[in-house]
Amino acid sequence: MTPAVLLAQAKVLAEQYLPDSCAIQELTTVNDGDGGFKEDWATIETVPGLVEAVDDAEVVIGNAPRGAVTQKLYLRVTPTTQAIQTSQRIVVAPRDGKGELVFTQLKRLDESFEALITVAGVIDVSNPE
Numbered sequence: 001m002t003p004a005v006l007l008a009q010a011k012v013l014a015e016q017y018l019p020d021s022c023a024i025q026e027l028t029t030v031n032d033g034d035g036g037f038k039e040d041w042a043t044i045e046t047v048p049g050l051v052e053a054v055d056d057a058e059v060v061i062g063n064a065p066r067g068a069v070t071q072k073l074y075l076r077v078t079p080t081t082q083a084i085q086t087s088q089r090i091v092v093a094p095r096d097g098k099g100e101l102v103f104t105q106l107k108r109l110d111e112s113f114e115a116l117i118t119v120a121g122v123i124d125v126s127n128p129e
Contacts, residue, residue, distance in 0.1 A: 018048035021093040022073065024080055041089065045080040049073050051092055051101060073103065073119045081117040084108050090121060 025041040032038040052072050073090060075081045084106050092101040103121030111118050 018050050018074065018076060020049045020051050020073075020095060022047055022049035022075055023091045023093070024084070024088055025091060026085070026088045041091075043091075044088075045078060047076045047078055047081060049075040049090075049092070071101075071103070071121065071123065072109070073121060075117045075119060077115055077117055081119075084117070084119055089124070090119070 023043045023046045025043050027039050028042045029037045030040050050073070052074065073092075075090075086106055088106055090103040090106065092103070094100050102124040103119075104124045105122045107120045109118040109120055
């Protein structure tokens, strides 16, 4: 068995543990149909991934306690995921009764592995789509 075949089999095996569909998007300028332009998010690539809550804490904002959850995303390695930019966002499709999640302010973490990219992001709750 060749290394390429072994690697392909390992990817198939690993992807069963990556149940989330993660669309990597970047902001683009598109024609608005009225002679002008508008900004819109365009999907560069959709990859399998896993969203994991790693820490939760309660913070006080405006004298009101708020829950804060730190999340990590594990994404399959591709040229796109290896080149994640802070200006991009990741949209995780709804799954198992949970709504869509939008992560912004992306940062690739040093703990990335050969087959998985680990990314930290902020959940954007200001603009539900």
